[in-house]
Amino acid sequence: MSTTPSKTLETFANPRPGRPYEIHFDCPEFTCLCPLTGQPDFAVIHIVYVPAERCVELKSLKLYLWSYRNEGAFHEAVTNQILDDLVAATAPQSMTVTAEFLVRGGITTRVVASHPTE
Amino acid sequence: MSTTPSKTLETFANPRPGRPYEIHFDCPEFTCLCPLTGQPDFAVIHIVYVPAERCVELKSLKLYLWSYRNEGAFHEAVTNQILDDLVAATAPQSMTVTAEFLVRGGITTRVVASHPTE
Amino acid sequence: MSTTPSKTLETFANPRPGRPYEIHFDCPEFTCLCPLTGQPDFAVIHIVYVPAERCVELKSLKLYLWSYRNEGAFHEAVTNQILDDLVAATAPQSMTVTAEFLVRGGITTRVVASHPTE
Amino acid sequence: MSTTPSKTLETFANPRPGRPYEIHFDCPEFTCLCPLTGQPDFAVIHIVYVPAERCVELKSLKLYLWSYRNEGAFHEAVTNQILDDLVAATAPQSMTVTAEFLVRGGITTRVVASHPTE
Amino acid sequence: MSTTPSKTLETFANPRPGRPYEIHFDCPEFTCLCPLTGQPDFAVIHIVYVPAERCVELKSLKLYLWSYRNEGAFHEAVTNQILDDLVAATAPQSMTVTAEFLVRGGITTRVVASHPTE
Amino acid sequence: MSTTPSKTLETFANPRPGRPYEIHFDCPEFTCLCPLTGQPDFAVIHIVYVPAERCVELKSLKLYLWSYRNEGAFHEAVTNQILDDLVAATAPQSMTVTAEFLVRGGITTRVVASHPTE
Amino acid sequence: MSTTPSKTLETFANPRPGRPYEIHFDCPEFTCLCPLTGQPDFAVIHIVYVPAERCVELKSLKLYLWSYRNEGAFHEAVTNQILDDLVAATAPQSMTVTAEFLVRGGITTRVVASHPTE
Amino acid sequence: MSTTPSKTLETFANPRPGRPYEIHFDCPEFTCLCPLTGQPDFAVIHIVYVPAERCVELKSLKLYLWSYRNEGAFHEAVTNQILDDLVAATAPQSMTVTAEFLVRGGITTRVVASHPTE
Amino acid sequence: MSTTPSKTLETFANPRPGRPYEIHFDCPEFTCLCPLTGQPDFAVIHIVYVPAERCVELKSLKLYLWSYRNEGAFHEAVTNQILDDLVAATAPQSMTVTAEFLVRGGITTRVVASHPTE
Amino acid sequence: MSTTPSKTLETFANPRPGRPYEIHFDCPEFTCLCPLTGQPDFAVIHIVYVPAERCVELKSLKLYLWSYRNEGAFHEAVTNQILDDLVAATAPQSMTVTAEFLVRGGITTRVVASHPTE
Helix, strand or coil: CCCCCCCCCCEEECCCCCCCCEEEEEEEEEEEECCCCCCEEEEEEEEEEECCCEEECHHHHHHHHHCCCCCECCHHHHHHHHHHHHHHHHCCCEEEEEEEEEEECCEEEEEEEEECCC | CCCCCCCCCCEEECCCCCCCCEEEEEEEEEEEECCCCCCEEEEEEEEEEECCCEEECHHHHHHHHHCCCCCECCHHHHHHHHHHHHHHHHCCCEEEEEEEEEEECCEEEEEEEEECCC | CCCCCCCCCCEEECCCCCCCCEEEEEEEEEEEECCCCCCEEEEEEEEEEECCCEEECHHHHHHHHHCCCCCECCHHHHHHHHHHHHHHHHCCCEEEEEEEEEEECCEEEEEEEEECCC | CCCCCCCCCCEEECCCCCCCCEEEEEEEEEEEECCCCCCEEEEEEEEEEECCCEEECHHHHHHHHHCCCCCECCHHHHHHHHHHHHHHHHCCCEEEEEEEEEEECCEEEEEEEEECCC | CCCCCCCCCCEEECCCCCCCCEEEEEEEEEEEECCCCCCEEEEEEEEEEECCCEEECHHHHHHHHHCCCCCECCHHHHHHHHHHHHHHHHCCCEEEEEEEEEEECCEEEEEEEEECCC | CCCCCCCCCCEEECCCCCCCCEEEEEEEEEEEECCCCCCEEEEEEEEEEECCCEEECHHHHHHHHHCCCCCECCHHHHHHHHHHHHHHHHCCCEEEEEEEEEEECCEEEEEEEEECCC | CCCCCCCCCCEEECCCCCCCCEEEEEEEEEEEECCCCCCEEEEEEEEEEECCCEEECHHHHHHHHHCCCCCECCHHHHHHHHHHHHHHHHCCCEEEEEEEEEEECCEEEEEEEEECCC | CCCCCCCCCCEEECCCCCCCCEEEEEEEEEEEECCCCCCEEEEEEEEEEECCCEEECHHHHHHHHHCCCCCECCHHHHHHHHHHHHHHHHCCCEEEEEEEEEEECCEEEEEEEEECCC | CCCCCCCCCCEEECCCCCCCCEEEEEEEEEEEECCCCCCEEEEEEEEEEECCCEEECHHHHHHHHHCCCCCECCHHHHHHHHHHHHHHHHCCCEEEEEEEEEEECCEEEEEEEEECCC | CCCCCCCCCCEEECCCCCCCCEEEEEEEEEEEECCCCCCEEEEEEEEEEECCCEEECHHHHHHHHHCCCCCECCHHHHHHHHHHHHHHHHCCCEEEEEEEEEEECCEEEEEEEEECCC
16 A cells, blocks of 8 residues: 555455444644635544445555645535535445534534534 | 624624525634523534525624623524524525534533524 | 612613514522422523513612522422513513523423513 | 441431432441452442431431441442442432442443432 | 353343433443554443333443454454444443543544444 | 631641641631622632641631631632631641632632742 | 722732731733734733732722723733833732633744842 | 451662652541441552662562551541651661541641651 | 845844843744654754844744744754754854644654753 | 564664753553453553663554563553663663553552663
């Protein structure tokens, strides 16, 4: 497996496909760039999902999140994009991505997106 | 965009209009004046909404909250006013505004208003 | 308005009567007397309500809570009494009063009463 | 009233029998003996109930919990016994007893029993 | 009873089989090996169950968790395995196992599995 | 011993007079009146001392602190007065009294007085 | 005494001038303007002093801090200015002013100034 | 070694007698009886010492603390007694015993005794 | 002033050069690359200094920390480098830089460097 | 470098040998065996040192701590052994090792050893 940033999300076969169960990831090491100013933004990414056939591989997830390091990304858009990419890779029964961005202009922003929508 | 206090709330097109998702803002830098005594009040404003077509722009939100700095505002009324203005600007699927005011007379006050009402 | 303890609760017209919204008060400065021993008891009073036509005025609430300072009051009874008086004064859509009493005999007591009962 | 440990739970008439409301007790001073080894166990007991006709008297509750000090008691059994005794004494609308035992063998145990069962 | 690691889970008769009640265990002393690298992983295991006829014996649970110390175990698989083994031993009304693994690659993983599935 | 408020501080003989050691009291149940407005003030009183010949008796300390309940007392003065009274009663090797008053006018006040001064 | 912002700090005679003791104030309601951008800054001000002949009056301190609300003030300068003004008004034995400013540009700033310098 | 309460403190040879180093014990499971009322008191015992030739054995310490379970003990006296017994058993280079007693009469008491006195 | 990453630290004249006082910065948004693997590292940088003639400008500090984003940097070396650069730019009376790196290999690293050395 | 447990501690040249500065490591993933019972013990290891010519390499430290996984180790002895090995490998100006062991017999143990002794 590569050790460079990558948009490719590796998966493995769910070891217990018959049972709906939750997997949570807390990822405090996310950074991207503000599309307007080019300055760095920082966030903590929380992922919760119920796998179907495939689970996301942990190291691959790290490399995927790293891939945003030099990309411009609006708060609302990048949260939905991470959700879309993880859903595309794993086709989960359900998934929620929460991005907690550090304070900008005295305001802290948190975006929460789920698939499927209820 | 202006850098002075303003009642005008700028918006931008929701980047994912087909998916209901939540956006949270925590704004610890709100201050207004007591309409009875003219003395400063301080609050933390929390906003949670599910956007429809438009999202509120972050810097614009900062300038909007700043616009209350020299205005008299009762706790219950100002919380509802912020909700009304944000709803008028963004026509969200749903929105909740919570204002946590610092202690007065030994009592802490928190007002929570939502649109639409359940 | 008086600055002495008073059982009278002042109210003002709800500034947004058409919208059900919540008002929370946290009051850490409540003290009364134990009816059996005459010794002081201390509590934190939490009030949450959805106003109808009238809101309770903050300074008046402070004077009302002060009025218990030299009265004997059992934990269960005084919590219900505060709820009754606030309901009588404001006729809210709903209200909950929680009283957290400091430890007595190694035990901490908390009483939670709501109107209307569900 | 006695000041020695006692299995007898004193009660008093509910001051507001027509309104269902909650009474919470947090009791960090519970200790009993392990029936297998005879060594002391320690727990925090939490009680929440909605009274019907009778409320449990606070000092009596203290003496009741004290009565376990020199008795052998399994975690699961003693939690249910405390619930049974309190239900027998007060015939509440509902009651939950939670016992949080301190760590044994590197494991912390918490037992939660309710009446009536849902 | 043995004091060596063991896959055998001892049980005892539920002292109150007629009442559904919850038993919680928090086990911060779990360690296994990464199947890919052979390096140690560490987790906190939380177990919540409603017993039917049998309860799991505490010391036996400690020895069971110890049995993973020198085994390779993927996060998702081991959590489901612990649940399966506990369900097989106790046939509970319901049970949830949560495993909180310490950070790897900057990411913290938590797996939550329940029986029966809702 | 009385169960009414009292300015008299009871003492007992220090059980280990040859060893300097510290006794700490945390007293969250202090209330007095503002001398200007007559309104209640609330504070947490912390006492640390190294006894010489006499120790302060705990119940007596409770009754002493209770004696301020209906007295007017400025923050700075009352803290020094409590220190003076405790020093007069026990003649300690050293003593510090800290009073943490709840917020007034948006400001929290804490007064710390020691005997002897360093 | 006025209820408008004022640079004048009222004082009163130290009730215990012979004993060096500490007075602490925590003031979370400080706001001023950035001299460069005109935008609001927010800080928590902590004051600790050992009074000599005069103590600072609490309400006066509130009005003094309020006086910065519409003034431009650099972080380092305003902290020293508050210290200078309080020292000029009270001539204390010693005083420390700490200003904790909320995050700007992803960085939190805290300035600590003392009189006399050690 | 016995598994019954015992005043005898077992020791073992310090494995590194040439190096002064600290050993800390936190013991939240201490209970004794009030000598005046006979009612249970509860405390957390903290022990810090620098061993000389002998170290205190952990299980023995547990049995020693258990020995107070049915003894009357004043707060100040029992803390000094524990220190004396531990010093007699281990002759340490230095030792401090801190006993944090749970709230009685609204007041929390903490006693701190050291050997040798500084 | 630039809005791109820069090794140049801007300064301004200390507004109170005659008084030694402390300035603290907490910077949670620091990231660099591991020189061995090229993968991102994250840290919180704390700076405390007593200025002499010059103070470091806040926005300039942000751009300086940003300049490490795409540079390889060992934990111990980069902390000393930040200290050296800040000392060179401001010639402070004293300065301490603390870097708290997020967990790698199950271990959290914190480096603390001061100028001058004591 | 190996990825198996190893008693060998790798070092690298201190990048700033002329300046005394501190390096802190927090290692929550330490486990060894009780020499008496063979059962697992768990600890958090904290290391603070001022390097001289050599620094300890982070991955090597991980493998070193791993080497205790299947070894019997008394609390007091293992803490001193870790200190000895780290001192032997790096010859630091000073070093402190703290081991916080999880609760055994209701008691938490923490051992703190330093080199050189003061």
